[in-house]
Amino acid sequence: MSTLFVISGVTGMTGNELARKMIKRGDHVIGFDNFFASSLDTVRDILDKSEFKFYEMDLNSKKEMMDIRNQVLEKSRFYKKLVYVNCAAVVHTEHFYHVYQTYQTNVEGMKNFLEQAIEVNADAFINCSTSEVYSMQSWSENGVREDDYILMATAENSQRTSYAAGKLLTEFFMKDAVDQGKIKGCSMRFANVYSKNERYPKHIIPHIMNSLAKNRRVVLLENSRKNRRTFLHNSDSCDAVLAVIDHESALDGTVYNVATQEEVTILDLVKRCAKVLHIEQYDIVFEGYRESDPERRILSTEKLQRRTGWEPKITLEEGLKMCAGSYKKGMEI
Numbered sequence: 078m079s080t081l082f083v084i085s086g087v088t089g090m091t092g093n094e095l096a097r098k099m100i101k102r103g104d105h106v107i108g109f110d111n112f113f114a115s116s117l118d119t120v121r122d123i124l125d126k127s128e129f130k131f132y133e134m135d136l137n138s139k140k141e142m143m144d145i146r147n148q149v150l151e152k153s154r155f156y157k158k159l160v161y162v163n164c165a166a167v168v169h170t171e172h173f174y175h176v177y178q179t180y181q182t183n184v185e186g187m188k189n190f191l192e193q194a195i196e197v198n199a200d201a202f203i204n205c206s207t208s209e210v211y212s213m214q215s216w217s218e219n220g221v222r223e224d225d226y227i228l229m230a231t232a233e234n235s236q237r238t239s240y241a242a243g244k245l246l247t248e249f250f251m252k253d254a255v256d257q258g259k260i261k262g263c264s265m266r267f268a269n270v271y272s273k274n275e276r277y278p279k280h281i282i283p284h285i286m287n288s289l290a291k292n293r294r295v296v297l298l299e300n301s302r303k304n305r306r307t308f309l310h311n312s313d314s315c316d317a318v319l320a321v322i323d324h325e326s327a328l329d330g331t332v333y334n335v336a337t338q339e340e341v342t343i344l345d346l347v348k349r350c351a352k353v354l355h356i357e358q359y360d361i362v363f364e365g366y367r368e369s370d371p372e373r374r375i376l377s378t379e380k381l382q383r384r385t386g387w388e389p390k391i392t393l394e395e396g397l398k399m400c401a402g403s404y405k406k407g408m409e410i
C-alpha cells in the first residue's frame with residue numbers, strides 16, 4: 078500500500094516537483110493551489126494521471142479547506158500512510174513587504190492546515206520554512222546551524238523581515254504539535270531554491286538569464302556588489318523532503334537546514350549564466366538598495382545529512398545548464 082500526500086501550493090516550484098517525485102515512487106497526491114504565483118502549466122504533464130488529483134483552491138478559504146479535508150477522509154483508509162506537506166506561501170521578495178497578506182497565508186494558513194492534518198490523523202506534516210529566518214546572521218565559519226541564535230532585523234529596519242518572522246512562528250507551531258504527541262513532522266529551512274522551469278522575473282536566476290538573453294544588460298541591486306549566495310536545485314530540495322519523510326526519527330518537530338555549500342558572488346552568478354547561454358558581451362548596471370539583506374548566507378546541513386543521509390546532487394554548473402536549456406527551448410534564444 079502506498080502513501081497519500083496532501084500538498085498545498087502544488088503548482089509552485091517545490092510542490093510540482095514533489096508531486097512528480099511522489100507519483101514516480103508509486104504514491105498518490107491530492108494537491109491544490111490558488112495560482113497566486115503559479116499556473117496549471119507546471120503540472121500539465123501529470124494532470125491526467127490517476128495518482129494525482131488537483132484542485133484550484135485557496136488555503137485561506139475555510140470552505141475549500143473543508144472540501145480537502147472531506148476528500149482526504151474519504152480516501153485515506155486505502156493508504157498505508159497519510160502525509161501533509163505545506164508548500165503554499167506568499168514567497169517572493171516583492172511580496173515580503175505586504176505584512177498582512179504574508180501573515181494570513183504563511184502563518185494562519187499554515188496553522189489551519191496543520192490543525193487539519195492533526196484532525197484527520199495524518200502520520201506526518203512537513204512545514205516549509207526558510208533560511209531567511211537567520212536574517213542578519215546568515216553565515217558563520219562552518220555554516221549557521223539550526224540551534225544557533227538569531228540576529229533578526231526588525232520593523233525598525235525593514236518590513237521585509239515579516240516573512241521570516243512569520244515562518245519562524247510556524248516552526249514553533251510544528252514543534253509544539255510534535256511535542257504534544259499530536260503528529261510527527263519537522264520544518265525545512267530552504268536556502269535559495271531554483272528550478273529550470275522557474276520564470277518568475279523577480280527571482281535572481283530567471284532575472285539574470287532573461288536580461289542577458291533579451292538585452293545583454295543586467296540590472297542588479299547595489300547589494301549585489303558584495304552579496305554571495307548558495308543556490309539549491311529544486312530536485313535536491315524535494316529529495317530532502319522525501320528523505321525526512323522516509324526517516325521517521327527525523328520527524329521530531331525540529332528544524333533542518335537545506336542548502337548547498339557552493340557559495341558564489343552574484344557577479345560570478347551573472348558570469349556563469351552568461352557562459353551557459355554562450356553570451357560573451359554584456360553590461361551590468363547597479364540600481365536600488367535592499368535594506369536588511371545579509372551579505373552572505375551559508376548554512377550547515379550536517380544535521381540533515383547525519384540523520385537522513387541526504388546531500389545535494391546537482392552542482393550549480395549542472396543546474397544552470399539545465400536552466401539555460403529550458404530557456405532556449407521556451408524563448409528561442
Ligand SMILES: NC(=O)c1ccc[n+]([C@@H]2O[C@H](COP(=O)([O-])OP(=O)(O)OC[C@H]3O[C@@H](n4cnc5c(N)ncnc54)[C@H](O)[C@@H]3O)[C@@H](O)[C@H]2O)c1
Pocket residue numbers: 085086087088089090091092109110111112113114115116134135136137163164165166167168169182186205206207208209266267268269270271
Ligand atoms: N524558493 C525558495 O528559494 C524558498 C526558499 C526558502 C523557503 N521556501 C519555502 O518553500 C515553500 C515552497 O516555495 P516555492 O519556492 O515552491 O514557492 P512558489 O511561490 O513557487 O510556490 C508557492 C505556491 O503557493 C501558492 N499559494 C500562495 N498562496 C496560496 C493560497 N492562499 N492558497 C493556495 N496556494 C497558495 C502559489 O500560487 C505557489 O504556487 C514556501 O513555503 C516557501 O516559503 C522557498
